[in-house]
Amino acid sequence: MGRLILERLLTLILKLFGMAVILFVVTQVLPADPAAVAAGTNARPEQIEKLRVELGLDRPFHEQFITYISGLARGDLGKSLLTRRAVSDDLRLRFPATAELAIFSGVVIVILGISMGILAAVNAGRTPDILIRMLVVVGMGIPPFVLALFLQLIFAKSLDWFPLEGRLPTLIAPPPHVTGLYTIDSLLAGQWDVFWSSVQHLVLPVAALSLGRLAVGARFTRSGMLETLSQPYVRTARAKGLSEKRVILRHAFRNALIPVVTMLGIQIGFLLSGAVLVEVVFTWPGLGRYAVESVVSFDFYAVIGAALVIAVIFVVSNTIVDLLYVQLDPRIQHQ
Amino acid sequence: MGDDHVVAKLTKFCRRNPGLTTGGLLILPFVLFALLPEIFASHDPTKTSIRELYAPPSAEHFFGTDELGRDVYSRVVYGARISLVAASLIIGVACLVGVVLGTVAGFWRGWSDRVIMTLVDLVLAFPSLILALAVSAALGPGLRSAIIAAAAVWWPVYARLLRGITIQLSEMEFVTAARAMGASSPAIIFRHILPNAVYAIIVRISLDLGLAVLLLASLSFIGLGASAPTPEWGAMVAWGRIYFLTEWWIGAFPAVAITLVVVGITLLGDGLNDARNPNR
Numbered sequence: 001m002g003r004l005i006l007e008r009l010l011t012l013i014l015k016l017f018g019m020a021v022i023l024f025v026v027t028q029v030l031p032a033d034p035a036a037v038a039a040g041t042n043a044r045p046e047q048i049e050k051l052r053v054e055l056g057l058d059r060p061f062h063e064q065f066i067t068y069i070s071g072l073a074r075g076d077l078g079k080s081l082l083t084r085r086a087v088s089d090d091l092r093l094r095f096p097a098t099a100e101l102a103i104f105s106g107v108v109i110v111i112l113g114i115s116m117g118i119l120a121a122v123n124a125g126r127t128p129d130i131l132i133r134m135l136v137v138v139g140m141g142i143p144p145f146v147l148a149l150f151l152q153l154i155f156a157k158s159l160d161w162f163p164l165e166g167r168l169p170t171l172i173a174p175p176p177h178v179t180g181l182y183t184i185d186s187l188l189a190g191q192w193d194v195f196w197s198s199v200q201h202l203v204l205p206v207a208a209l210s211l212g213r214l215a216v217g218a219r220f221t222r223s224g225m226l227e228t229l230s231q232p233y234v235r236t237a238r239a240k241g242l243s244e245k246r247v248i249l250r251h252a253f254r255n256a257l258i259p260v261v262t263m264l265g266i267q268i269g270f271l272l273s274g275a276v277l278v279e280v281v282f283t284w285p286g287l288g289r290y291a292v293e294s295v296v297s298f299d300f301y302a303v304i305g306a307a308l309v310i311a312v313i314f315v316v317s318n319t320i321v322d323l324l325y326v327q328l329d330p331r332i333q334h335q
Numbered sequence: 336m337g338d339d340h341v342v343a344k345l346t347k348f349c350r351r352n353p354g355l356t357t358g359g360l361l362i363l364p365f366v367l368f369a370l371l372p373e374i375f376a377s378h379d380p381t382k383t384s385i386r387e388l389y390a391p392p393s394a395e396h397f398f399g400t401d402e403l404g405r406d407v408y409s410r411v412v413y414g415a416r417i418s419l420v421a422a423s424l425i426i427g428v429a430c431l432v433g434v435v436l437g438t439v440a441g442f443w444r445g446w447s448d449r450v451i452m453t454l455v456d457l458v459l460a461f462p463s464l465i466l467a468l469a470v471s472a473a474l475g476p477g478l479r480s481a482i483i484a485a486a487a488v489w490w491p492v493y494a495r496l497l498r499g500i501t502i503q504l505s506e507m508e509f510v511t512a513a514r515a516m517g518a519s520s521p522a523i524i525f526r527h528i529l530p531n532a533v534y535a536i537i538v539r540i541s542l543d544l545g546l547a548v549l550l551l552a553s554l555s556f557i558g559l560g561a562s563a564p565t566p567e568w569g570a571m572v573a574w575g576r577i578y579f580l581t582e583w584w585i586g587a588f589p590a591v592a593i594t595l596v597v598v599g600i601t602l603l604g605d606g607l608n609d610a611r612n613p614n615r
Contacts, residue, residue, distance in 0.1 A: 018457040022466075026473050141598030143549050145556055146572065146590040149579055153587075157580045164580075273464035277553055281576065291465075295472045296558050307469040311461045318460075 005323060012319050017069075019311055023304050024068055038081040077305035082297055087305035090290060095309070096180025097167060098279070098286030102271055103181075104202055105210040109267060113214045114260060117221020121256075122248070124226060132218050139215030145277035148208035152281065155204060162203050165283040172197055205282045209274050213267050220263035224256040231255075258329050265321035272310050355606025361599030365592070368415035378406035380413040380566045389582045399584035402574070407584060410566035411592050417567050418596065421482050422547035426540055428486040433493020434536065438524060440494065441501025452498070455491040463488045464553055471559045478567065481560040485550050489543070496539055500532045541607050545600030552593045568593050 035052040036043070043051075052058050056067060071078065077087040120132040156164040167182055168174060175185035175194050183202070186194035228234060229252055237251045238244075276288030283289070287306050294302035349356040368375050377397065384404030392399040398407035436455075440448040458466065471484035504510060504527065513523050554560045555569025562570070568589040575586020 015457065015460055018453070019460055022457055022461075023469060026470055137598060137602060141545070141601055142594050143552060143590075143597065145553065146594055149572070149576060149586060149590060153579060153583055269462040273462045273553075276464060276468070277556060280557065291468060292557050295468060298472070300472070303469055303472045307461075307465045310465050314462050314465075315460050 001326070004326060008319050008323060012315060015315055016312060019315070020069065020072055020308065023308055023311075024065060027300060027304055072308075077308065078301035080294070080299055080302045082299045082302075087302050090302065091287060091305055091309050094285060094287050094290045097284055098275055098288060100167075100181040100183065100202070101205055101209065101275055101279070101284060101286060104206045105213070105271060105275075106267075108206055108210045109214045109217050109271075110264070112210075113217025114221050116214070116218035117260075118225055118248070118253075120218060120222040121225035121229065124222075129222075132215070132222070136215040136219045139212040142212060143277070144208055144212065144274035145281055147211060148205070148278050148281035151204045151208050163197075163201050165281075167201050167284065168194065168197055205278050205284055208278045208281070209271065213270055213274075217260070217263055217267065220259050221256065224259035225252060228252040228256045254328070258325070261321060261325050261328060265318050265325075268317045268321070269314055272314055276310075352606050352610060354602045355610065358599045358602030358604075358606055361595050362603060365415045365419065365596050365599070368412045369419045370416075372413045372416055376406075376409035376412040378409040380405065380409045381564045382406075389578070389585075391582075392584055398588040399582070401571075401585045402578065402582075407571075407588050410571060411568070411588050414566045414568045414571065414589060414592065415596075417478070417561065417565065418548050418551065418593075421478065421551050421567075422544050424482050425485040425489060425547045425551065426543050428482075429489035429543075430493050430536065430540060432486070433490040433495075434497050434529075434532075436490070437494035437497025438501050438528065441498035442505065442520065442524060442528070444502075448498070451494060455494050458488060458491045459495075461488070463550065467550060467554060468557065468559065471554055476559050476562065478555075478561040478565065481551055481554040484559075485547060485554070489547070492543070493536070493539065496535065497532060500535060501528055504528050504531055538604065538608050541600070541604035543604075545597040545604065548593065548600065549597050 035048050035055060035057050038055065039048045039051050056064060059067075068078075075088055077091070079085065080087055080090065083090075116132050120129040123129050152164060155161050163169065172194055175182060175189045175191055178185045178188055182198035183195060186192075186198060225248075229248075231252075234247060234252055237247045242251075272288075275286065276291060278284070279286045279288040280292050287310055291303055291306035291310070294300075294306065372380075382405065384400070387396070387400045387404040388402060390396055390400040390404075396406050396408065398411060401407055401410070436451050440451040466488045467481075467484040470487050471480045474480035474483060501524075510523060510527055513527055518526070551560060552567075552569030552572070555567050556573045558573060560569055561567030571589035572586045572593070575582075575589065579586050
């Protein structure tokens with residue numbers, strides 16, 4: 001296992017390097033001119049040229065590349081063209097909001113998705129199964145931003161059950177910063193009202209983000225469960241006279257988890273992509289909304305920085321899922 | 336008598352393939368809209384009317400009017416062509432590039448395989464929307480940039496598919512036989528490998544088209560796709576979002592259109608896939 005982790009870590013580092021190269025090439029080769037953006041719309045050509053020298057954009061390609069990569073290695077993602085603040089500082093501020101959204105959605109997807117999948121498998125062909133399969137089709141088809149808009153319209157505007165947008169009402173001050181996750185920080189500070197309010201603010205964005213993915217999770221669990229339930233060792237367990245509950249939870253479940261873990265790996269990418277759009281709808285101050293705001297104002301380094309951070313989260317979590325997979329199924333390691 | 340036979344056959348087919356049928360029915364109106372928008376639209380999709388701003392749905396304007404008094408229904412109708420054509424372009428380009436590179440990698444292996452597959456792995460290591468967002472931002476906003484960006488993140492899917500198929504087929508006896516008879520590499524690729532990959536490619540395309548509609552709509556929703564007067568669904572939802580809590584119809588109808596098309600195409604693709612592997 002130790003050797004395997006080392007191997008995966010090495011691949012991870014190579015992959016991250018490759019991804020940084022891709023993003024660098026995207027910024028350098030494509031036609032947009034960062035200097036013109038930084039100078040603003042009314043800038044004279046000589047102002048743009050001056051900025052180009054200042055930003056180091058006049059230097060040869062390979063020099064810029066070395067500066068960029070060595071900056072990356074120190075965690076420097078460049079400066080925002082508009083605010084001139086370090087992109088990494090902006091991203092550090094925004095990260096916890098996205099993390100909170102993604103973690104809650106992930107928990108909902110895993111818990112509800114797996115239980116719905118088991119429910120569907122145990123009742124294969126009957127009503128719960130059919131309902132869940134319909135949910136899968138609809139859940140996969142509804143774009144997260146469309147779902148987010150309708151949830152807002154119904155549950156925030158018409159029914160007024162949940163707040164419309166943001167992480168907290170403007171009048172409530174965020175809890176003292178420890179992790180940056182408002183739910184955890186408010187609990188640590190013992191501020192129950194802040195905790196309750198931040199949970200309420202999470203409900204709709206988490207629902208918008210997780211519903212579709214949840215359905216996919218249920219489908220994977222269902223097929224995994226059905227396959228394991230037809231295995232001879234499950235029949236043996238039943239023949240031994242074990243209770244059905246014990247057969248399912250003790251014997252079938254662990255093996256059925258293998259496809260579920262694969263599914264999780266795929267889900268993380270969708271979750272991060274979806275978060276970008278959901279954050280826009282709910283004016284959620286996270287990485288995705290930062291990326292979109294930067295895109296709209298052509299703030300180039302900010303876009304690349306945000307894209308890179310989101311990609312890093314994706315690749316790192318995929319590596320973890322990969323290792324989890326080996327842990328669950330020792331046969332894989334020996335292949 | 337003959338007609339009855341056809342009808343009976345069709346009913347039987349539909350009953351056996353409920354997903355394929357539902358998907359087809361969902362997507363049919365939008366295909367018609369895309370082909371003949373002039374016939375189905377009730378108004379000019381870009382004509383503004385100051386006297387009819389924010390009109391709710393009515394007999395005159397089925398889906399109401401938007402902030403410039405344009406007819407939302409007619410815009411949704413014309414939007415079908417943009418979405419379906421753009422999605423086809425994305426998948427078409429991605430498929431072409433992916434098929435060429437995947438076949439090369441799978442057939443000749445060696446260093447070309449290593450280079451191509453490294454690139455494939457790197458592109459697939461990004462969440463697709465994120466990389467498309469970066470590429471499209473670098474190209475500058477606009478429908479064309481969005482299409483290029485989407486194709487740029489999509490080709491690896493086809494490269495990987497074709498590489499797998501090519502490797503698998505290269506080991507088959509009929510390919511060895513063709514080689515032994517002195518067939519050239521291009522002849523083997525075009526006569527033996529690609530024809531056997533066509534069905535897998537078609538199924539993949541049918542599964543991907545819906546996702547391409549979705550990716551394009553997402554990029555437009557962010558503000559990277561089609562610009563102002565173009566009746567593109569994602570852009571319409573983005574504008575409609577501003578008025579969503581009061582004049583909901585401006586954004587809601589294009590949003591529903593996106594959903595129906597994506598669900599429809601997904602069902603169609605799933606149905607085709609099931610029809611190929613009845614054991615699944």
